[in-house]
Amino acid sequence: MSVDRTPAAYAKTRPVRKLGRALRRRRRLRVGITQLFYVLAGVALGLLLPQITVGFTVPQAEAAQMLFAVGAGLLTFIGVVFSLLFLVVQFGSTTFTPRLNLFHSAPIVWHAFAFYTGVLVYAFVAALSTSGDDRMTGLVPVVTIVLLLVAIALFRTLQMRAFSSIQLAATLAQVTQRGRQVLDGVYPDKPLPEAGDPEGPRALPHGTREVIWMGGPGILQAIDVPLIISTARDADAAVEILVPFGETVQQRAPVALVHGPSDPSLDAVVVKAIRTGPDRTFEQDPALAFRVLADIALRAVSSAINDPTTAAQVLDSEESLLRMLVGRDLDVGEVTGPSGNARVLLPLPRWDDYVALAFDELIEMGADHVQVRRRLERLLRDLIALAPASRRAPLQRRLDGLASGRSTAE
Numbered sequence: 001m002s003v004d005r006t007p008a009a010y011a012k013t014r015p016v017r018k019l020g021r022a023l024r025r026r027r028r029l030r031v032g033i034t035q036l037f038y039v040l041a042g043v044a045l046g047l048l049l050p051q052i053t054v055g056f057t058v059p060q061a062e063a064a065q066m067l068f069a070v071g072a073g074l075l076t077f078i079g080v081v082f083s084l085l086f087l088v089v090q091f092g093s094t095t096f097t098p099r100l101n102l103f104h105s106a107p108i109v110w111h112a113f114a115f116y117t118g119v120l121v122y123a124f125v126a127a128l129s130t131s132g133d134d135r136m137t138g139l140v141p142v143v144t145i146v147l148l149l150v151a152i153a154l155f156r157t158l159q160m161r162a163f164s165s166i167q168l169a170a171t172l173a174q175v176t177q178r179g180r181q182v183l184d185g186v187y188p189d190k191p192l193p194e195a196g197d198p199e200g201p202r203a204l205p206h207g208t209r210e211v212i213w214m215g216g217p218g219i220l221q222a223i224d225v226p227l228i229i230s231t232a233r234d235a236d237a238a239v240e241i242l243v244p245f246g247e248t249v250q251q252r253a254p255v256a257l258v259h260g261p262s263d264p265s266l267d268a269v270v271v272k273a274i275r276t277g278p279d280r281t282f283e284q285d286p287a288l289a290f291r292v293l294a295d296i297a298l299r300a301v302s303s304a305i306n307d308p309t310t311a312a313q314v315l316d317s318e319e320s321l322l323r324m325l326v327g328r329d330l331d332v333g334e335v336t337g338p339s340g341n342a343r344v345l346l347p348l349p350r351w352d353d354y355v356a357l358a359f360d361e362l363i364e365m366g367a368d369h370v371q372v373r374r375r376l377e378r379l380l381r382d383l384i385a386l387a388p389a390s391r392r393a394p395l396q397r398r399l400d401g402l403a404s405g406r407s408t409a410e
Contacts, residue, residue: 031110038118046125049143050136057135067127070144074120074151078113081155084162085109096171097295112158119147168310172293176317178282179289183324186286186348190329192388204238204342205260211239211267213255218276220249222284225335225344231269232343236260239270240345245285249276287349290357293318301366308369311362315375318358319382325354326387355394367402377402 123144130136164170220243228239237260243249256270280288293314300310330351335344349357359376366372380399384392 034110035114035117038114039121042118042121043125045143046122047129049140050126050130050133052137052139054137054139056138058138058141060130060133060136063136063141064127064130066141067123067144070148071120071123071127074116074123077151077155078116078120081116081158082113084159097292097299106161108158108161112154115154116151119151122147168313172296172314172317175289175292176320179286179293179321180324182282182284182286182289183321186284187325187328187330187332191327192329192390204240205236207260207262209258209262209267210254211256211258211270213249213251213253213271213274215249215251215271215276217248217250218278219280220245220247220274221277221279221281222275223346224273224275225346227273228270229335229343231266232260233341235263235266237263237266238342238345239266241274241347244287244347244349246280246288246291249274287353287357289321290318290354293321294357294361297362298365301362301369301372308366308371311366311369311372312375315362315372315379319379322354322358322383323386325351326383326391351391352394355398359398363398363402373402 126140126144130140165174223241223245232239237258240257240259241255242257243255249255255274258266258270280291282288297311297314299305300307300314330348333346333348334342335346336342359380362372363376367376377399380395380402384395384399387395
C-alpha cells in the first residue's frame with residue numbers, strides 16, 4: 001500500500017510540522033545569538049541610560065559600588081542557577097534515561113542564562129561609563145533593581161521547570177506529548193485501507209547505485225524530504241533511504257539507494273539533505289517516544305530500583321500512543337512527487353515494530369512483577385478489542401505469551 005503525498009502535502013504532515021528547515025537552522029544558532037543579543041542590549045543600556053538627565057540624581061561613587069556589587073553577585077548567582085541545570089540533567093539520566101534531554105534543551109534555560117549575562121554586562125558598563133562624574137541619574141539604580149527583580153522571577157520559573165522535569169508524571173506527559181506530535185506528522189489520520197486493496201508499491205526506475213556516507217558517524221536526526229523530491233524529479237529517479245531515523249550512520253557505509261539514471265549531483269543532494277548529530281531527537285523520529293518510555297519502564301523493573309508502579313504508569317503513556325496508531329494507515333514510507341511517481345522511500349516503523357518496542361523488553365524483564373503483568377494483560381486485551389483484524393495478531397501473540405510464560409519472540 002502506498003500513499004500519494006506531494007511535497008506540499010508532506011510539508012504539512014511531516015514530524016513536528018512547525019519545525020522546518022529555517023527553524024532548524026535558527027535552533028542551531030539560537031544559543032549564541034540569544035546570548036549575543038542580551039549582551040549587546042546590556043552594553044547599550046549601560047552606555048545610554050547614564051546619559052539621561054531627566055529626574056533625580058545620586059552620587060556616582062555609591063551608585064558605582066552598587067553596580068559592581070550587583071555584577072559580582074550575578075557571577076555567583078549564574079553559577080548556582082546553572083548548577084541546578086546540571087543536577088537536573090544528571091538526575092534525569094540516572095533516574096529516567098540518558099536519552100531524555102527535554103529540560104536542558106528548553107528555550108527558558110538559554111534565555112535565562114543570556115538575561116543574567118546581559119544584566120551583568122549592563123551593571124559593569126553603566127559603572128565604568130560614569131567613572132569620571134560626580135553624580136549620575138537615579139534611573140540607573142532604579143533600572144538595576146527592576147532587572148534584579150526580573151532575574152529573580154526568571155529564576156523562579158526556571159526552578160519550577162526544573163522541579164517539574166524530575167517528577168515522573170510531568171516527564172511522562174512531556175514525552176507522550178512530543179511523541180504524539182511526531183506521530184501526527186509522520187502518519188496522517190488516515191484509516192487503514194480496506195482488505196484486498198489492489199494498490200501496491202509503485203514501480204521504481206531501472207538501475208540502482210549506492211550513496212556512500214563519507215562524513216563522520218552520527219545518529220540520523222532529520223531528512224529534508226522536499227529537497228530530495230525536487231532533485232529526484234529533475235533526474236527522473238527515486239531515492240530509497242536505508243538508515244532509519246534514530247539509527248547511526250556509519251562512515252563509508254551506504255546511506256541510500258538511488259533508483260534511476262546515474263546523476264552524481266543527486267548523490268550530493270541526498271547527502272546534503274541528511275542531518276546527523278550525537279543524539280536522537282523528536283524532530284523526525286517516530287519511535288523515540290516509545291524508546292524513552294521503554295527505557296524508563298525497564299529501569300523501574302530492574303533489580304536495582306524495583307519500582308513496578310512506575311512501570312505500570314509508563315504503560316499508561318504507551319497505551320495512549322498505541323491507541324493513536326492502532327487504526328491508522330502506517331504504510332506511508334513511499335513519498336511521491338506531483339506526477340505520482342515514487343521519489344523518496346523512507347524506512348519508517350510499522351505496527352509490529354511499535355508493538356515490539358513497547359512490550360517485548362518489558363515482558364521479558366517485568367512479567368515477574370504481578371502489578372506489571374496485570375497491567376500488560378489489560379492493555380493488550382484493550383488494544384485487541386480496539387484494533388482492526390489485521391492488527392490483532394502481534395497483540396494476541398504477546399498476550400498468549402504472558403499467559404503461558406513463553407518468550408515474546410516465540
